[in-house]
Amino acid sequence: MIQRTRRSPLLILIGILVVAALLFWGWAMATLNFSYSEGERNGFLQKFSKVGWFCKTWEGEMLLTSMPGAIPEKFHFSVRDDAVAAQLSAAMGKRVTLSYAQHKGVPTSCFGNTEYFIEKVQVQ
Structure with missing residues (x-):
């Protein structure tokens, strides 16, 4: 007769946690290394600070330049x-x-509160 060995429930739980951590890490690396779009925005830097309770991130707000008389749009980054x-x-x-x-x-949100990540700054 073939005897089956029973796997420990703790070993199975550890395996599930390791696989979940690897999937999370893979997803995070993929989203941070491949951009959906790239571009430039021009305006006046209004607010910039380091925020967060546990994960401190740099967050900012810029007023986009627009046509005279128009309501300015804010760009959060x-x-x-x-x-x-x-x-x-x-x-x-x-x-x-x-x-x-x-x-x-x-x-x-430990990587940033928005989906727009600034790579370069040019002061005009």
């Missing part, structure tokens, strides 16, 4: 690079052009 964050802090209140990459489906 996140920054992952500390060097870019330093440039933005120095450019508060100035007219800037922001180069961004849009990353859809980022799994948690």
Whole structure:
């Protein structure tokens, strides 16, 4: 007779958790490394700060330049690079052009509160 060995429920649980962690990591890396769209926005940097209870992220707001008399539109963005964050802090209140990459489906706000991540800053 063939005797079956029974797997420990703890071993099965650990295996499920490892697979779940690998899937989460793979999804996060895919969404952060492949952009949905890229572009530039031009306007006045209105707000920029490091926010969050547990995961501190750089978040900002820019008033987009528009036609005279029109209601200005706000562009909310996140920054992952500390060097870019330093440039933005120095450019508060100035007219800037922001180069961004849009990353859809980022799994948690620990990477940023928006899907628009700034990659380059040009002060005008």
